[in-house]
Each structure stands twice: as structure tokens, then as C-alpha cells.
Amino acid sequence: MERIKAPTGRHRYGLWLGLMLLGLVLSVGQWVFAQSSEERKAVVLTIDGAIGPATMDYVVRGIEDAEENGAAIVVLQLDTPGGLMDSTRTLIKAILASDVPVATWVTPAGARAASAGTYILYGSHIAAMSPATNLGSATPVQMGGMPGSEETPGEPSGESGTGEEQTDESRSDKNSTAMERKVMEDAVSYIRGLADRHGRNGDWAERAVREAVNLGATEALDQNVIDVVATDLDDLLSQVHGRDVVMASGTRTLDTENLAIVRQQPDWRTSLLSVITDPNVAYFLMIIGFYGIIFELANPGSLYPGVIGAICLVLALFAFQVLSVNYAGLALILLGLAFIVGEAFMPSFGMLGVGGIVAFVLGSVILMDGSHQAISLPAVGGTAAVAGGFILWTVTRFIGLRRKAPAVGTEHMPEERCRSLEDFSRDGDYYRGHVRLSGERWNAISNEAITDGQWVRVQSVEGLTVKVAPEQPDHGRQEAL
CATH class of the missing domain: 3.90.226.10 (2-enoyl-CoA Hydratase; Chain A, domain 1)
Known part of the structure; x- marks a missing residue:
């Protein structure tokens, strides 16, 4: 077995010198x-x-x-x-x-x-x-919706035009x-x-x-x-x-x-709290959160509107918790937003929309009526204008859809172009066979003989059977155009 050598005098001197230097450095660092x-x-x-x-x-x-x-x-x-x-x-x-x-x-x-x-x-x-x-x-x-109206400091109370400055404290207390x-x-x-x-x-x-x-x-x-x-x-x-x-x-x-x-x-x-608790920011967070939740409920699985809306709504509720909020104004805003959204899902040709805008504007004005935390009127007006434009687009869209021909159901099938899947066989007064119409296989009858793969036009629909006729050459050219 190899023996471990004991440190020599030179090594022992160097070891003690290193320990002393280390202690000196630690002492100086602690003092500093x-x-x-x-x-x-x-x-x-x-x-x-x-x-x-x-x-x-x-x-x-x-x-x-x-x-x-x-x-x-x-x-x-x-x-x-x-x-x-x-x-x-x-x-x-x-x-x-x-x-x-x-x-x-x-x-x-x-x-x-x-x-x-x-x-x-x-x-x-x-x-x-x-x-x-x-x-x-x-x-x-x-x-924050406290009862009573506010008197501007320094102004005389009472009816205007009397010319009497009411400084008596007891009279001021009566009027308050x-x-x-x-x-x-x-x-x-x-x-x-x-x-x-x-x-x-x-x-x-x-x-x-x-x-x-x-x-x-x-x-x-x-x-x-x-x-x-x-x-x-x-x-x-x-x-x-x-x-x-x-x-x-x-x-x-x-x-x-x-x-x-x-x-x-x-x-x-502090900067983040200052931004969130700004009345205008909290106001827009509430609007974004409300619409985000509505869009998520209207389109389940979209995720993005729901996630963004939930975050914004929670931040808005936090801001309203620390701000003095008039709850009547908050209720009017939510009611107005609900009416505006309802106009899109249950068209009333503007009645719900106009009522929603009126409730929304009134609620926004009285939501925060403090002197240092009022919502900017241009912000309220701009938001109301955007909502009004959305309602106008919705109403005109529905009017246009009422004038448009049906795009689904049996009403849109006449004059549709389809292709026969086989040679039609004679059955009494009609020729019977099958056609492919809108990606589906349909029973078909015709007054004329139809061959396999021939293009035909739908004339009418009777239950699950369509009546067809051979496509005329001019129709074919029109389709090609």
C-alpha cells in the first residue's frame, strides 16, 4: 500500500499563508x-x-x-x-x-x-x-352612486337669480x-x-x-x-x-x-396597476371582456375570444373593485351591450340596437362621476359610434338576405345542374334512374331518355325524387362561361 506523504515545511507554510489571505479578504468584504x-x-x-x-x-x-x-x-x-x-x-x-x-x-x-x-x-x-x-x-x-347631488365647492347654494350669497353653515346643512x-x-x-x-x-x-x-x-x-x-x-x-x-x-x-x-x-x-385602474382602460377592458365571452359562446371551441375575454373581464372587475363605481351605470352598460349583441342574433330592425346604444351611452356617462376618475366622453362617443355602425351593418345585411334567393333546401334546386349516374330505364310514362346533385345521390325521373354521364337540369322536386331534363346546348355554353 502506498503511503501518503506528510506536507513538508514549505507546503505547510504556503497552506497557512493561503488561509490567512482568505480570512483577510473575508474580513475586508464583511467590513465593506x-x-x-x-x-x-x-x-x-x-x-x-x-x-x-x-x-x-x-x-x-x-x-x-x-x-x-x-x-x-x-x-x-x-x-x-x-x-x-x-x-x-x-x-x-x-x-x-x-x-x-x-x-x-x-x-x-x-x-x-x-x-x-x-x-x-x-x-x-x-x-x-x-x-x-x-x-x-x-x-x-x-x-360612486352615493345618494344626493354634488355641490361645486365655493358656489352659493339655493335658487339662482336671488343674488343672495348663502354662507350660513346651518342653511348649507339644510340644503345638503x-x-x-x-x-x-x-x-x-x-x-x-x-x-x-x-x-x-x-x-x-x-x-x-x-x-x-x-x-x-x-x-x-x-x-x-x-x-x-x-x-x-x-x-x-x-x-x-x-x-x-x-x-x-x-x-x-x-x-x-x-x-x-x-x-x-x-x-x-406600480405602472401596471396604474394602467389597469385608469377609468378609461378599465372601461375598455370590460367591453373587450364582454364581447370576448359572447363570441366564445357563439362559436364554442374558438378559444381565443374566450381566453382574451375572460382575462380582460377579470382585470376590469379588479379595477372596478378599487374604483368608485356607480352600479346603476354599470348595469346600464351591460344591458346596452346585451341589447346590441341581441340585435345580431334576434333582429328587430334596429329597435334592440338603438335601445342598447342609448343604455350604453347613459351608463358610460354615469359609471364614474368623480372629478378625478371620469371616463373620457370622446371614448364613450367613439365606442357608441362603432356599436352604431355594427348595428347598421347588421340591419342592412339582414335586409339584403331577405331579398336574396334561398341558398339551401329544396327551393334552390330548380335549374341546378347535375349528372346522371346510369342509363335511365323506361317505367310507364317516365324514365327512371339516379343523378348526383350537390354531392348527393338522388332518385330521378325524366320525360326523355337519359344516358350514363349525361348532364341534366333539375325541373322540380317531389319528395326524394327530382324531375330532370337533358341540358340544352345554350345552357352548357352559359355554364362554360
Whole structure:
């Protein structure tokens, strides 16, 4: 048996040197990783557009990531005309429960924090604005088929032409519905609670809800509505350094010096949710899904219409779940589409079609009547025009088919050209045999003798027997032409 040699001194020295180098590399790598992970960061999230489910999901996930990575502060760069209250409340809940301070900054110049944006500013630990920006108009808007009509903020209520401006709060409450008062008082209580938590002007916040007033950046700072007016991100971080903010765990002093800026833009998931929950996209997804299912039921086994329709319909239902939808409008749209499809299968010479278009247009107009999620009227008009063209084509098609000669059954057989399969035999007053007509074998009779393979013309049909006559030469030439 061969003996294994023990390592010599040179080999033993090289082995120890390699292990030392490996340990040194691992130690340096661990130190570099620890240094990079402990680097203090400011995470910047961007909100540009209406507040909806996609925006809410993006901000909530951004705050959670900032907590996991130990960020020093989260900055929301805000420019919004408003949005959905449910999404806004969920977003503010995430801000209030965050372990990382959140500063909402209305920027760039010309941006606004209207409606839902005002609530987000009041709910943030730091409220900041850039010069030439504004906030306010926080009056809740009735959407989604809630009872009562909407009053435009700032306009006097009551009958027009009186010249009397009705500003008395009790009279305004008289003219509003119970549901509107509930929504208004809930919004006032909510924004006042946010103002009290962070020590901001609660009286102006109530006016922003009840009277839809607005403020610029300088006025907002003077009236203790916001904390900072900052020209850029470095200016913002510099001004908030050392401030005390109220967190879920208690008061904390901000340390925002020498922070690394990490901008976290919306990812593909947020972009996809934004597209799906767009009212116009959800509207067309519903239409495509409905017609896809109808075409699949009309032509079983086609697969493509059914698969595409089912996917689009599920996406549309998801979008309608998170959007404020007037269900009367949705019912009218589905009823209108059903009437339009019914016109093709049960022609009523336009009655079902016209009724379907009227129901479809009315339902589309009132489907989403919110100020930030209305369906585009040109989209509704274009879809209705396409449906109207389809109905017109269907009606004219059926009228043309009524004037056309029958293409099936015994009615179309006279004057058809066929060929004898044998020599006809004499049977009383007729010659009897068989012919091939439209790919089928038929009994045939004739007043004249017919030979095998001779071309003949059908004169009449009696049950399962056709009466034929030899084809005339002019007929043959005509057929050749």
C-alpha cells in the first residue's frame, strides 16, 4: 500500500499563508458590506398624479423597504390634484405607523397638493412646500352612486337669480343631504385629528374641507399649515435637521445631515396597476371582456375570444373593485351591450340596437362621476359610434338576405345542374334512374331518355325524387362561361 506523504515545511507554510489571505479578504468584504449597509440614507418617493390604489401600493411598499434598510427619512415628492379617499387613508395610516420619519414635499414649482394631497401633508411628520406651489380644496366629492347631488365647492347654494350669497353653515346643512353631511363631518374630524397630532393649524384645515380654500407656500408657512418652505432637496434636509417629530413610538429628533439620496421610482408593478385602474382602460377592458365571452359562446371551441375575454373581464372587475363605481351605470352598460349583441342574433330592425346604444351611452356617462376618475366622453362617443355602425351593418345585411334567393333546401334546386349516374330505364310514362346533385345521390325521373354521364337540369322536386331534363346546348355554353 502506498503511503501518503506528510506536507513538508514549505507546503505547510504556503497552506497557512493561503488561509490567512482568505480570512483577510473575508474580513475586508464583511467590513465593506457593513459600512455600505450602515450608510445613512434618505429615500425619495415620487407621487405625480391622482392618488389611487397604484400610488398607495407604491408608497406603502417604499416605506416598508425604507424601514428594512434603516433609512433616516423618507421624502415624498408630491404633485397631485387629489384622488380616492380610501387610498389616501391607507397611505396616511402607513405614514403614521412608520418607524421612519416621512416628509411630504410639494414640488416642483407650480405643483399642488389639492384635495387628497392636503390630507397627506397634514398626516406627514414633516410638511414642506416649494415656492410657487399651493395646497387646499380638500372638500370631499361624492362619487360612486352615493345618494344626493354634488355641490361645486365655493358656489352659493339655493335658487339662482336671488343674488343672495348663502354662507350660513346651518342653511348649507339644510340644503345638503344626510349622506353629504356625514362625509363632510367625517373629513373635518379626520383632518383635524391629523393637525392636532403634528401641531398644525386645524382651523384652516377645517376651512379647506368645508370651503375648499387654498394657500400658497409662504402663506401656508405663516399660518402654521406647513413646517418648511424649501427650494431643493438639500435645503429641505438641512432645514428639518434637529426638528422634533411625533412618531408612533414617541417623539424623535431628526438627524438628516450627510445623508445619501436614494431615489426609488415606481416599478413595473406600480405602472401596471396604474394602467389597469385608469377609468378609461378599465372601461375598455370590460367591453373587450364582454364581447370576448359572447363570441366564445357563439362559436364554442374558438378559444381565443374566450381566453382574451375572460382575462380582460377579470382585470376590469379588479379595477372596478378599487374604483368608485356607480352600479346603476354599470348595469346600464351591460344591458346596452346585451341589447346590441341581441340585435345580431334576434333582429328587430334596429329597435334592440338603438335601445342598447342609448343604455350604453347613459351608463358610460354615469359609471364614474368623480372629478378625478371620469371616463373620457370622446371614448364613450367613439365606442357608441362603432356599436352604431355594427348595428347598421347588421340591419342592412339582414335586409339584403331577405331579398336574396334561398341558398339551401329544396327551393334552390330548380335549374341546378347535375349528372346522371346510369342509363335511365323506361317505367310507364317516365324514365327512371339516379343523378348526383350537390354531392348527393338522388332518385330521378325524366320525360326523355337519359344516358350514363349525361348532364341534366333539375325541373322540380317531389319528395326524394327530382324531375330532370337533358341540358340544352345554350345552357352548357352559359355554364362554360
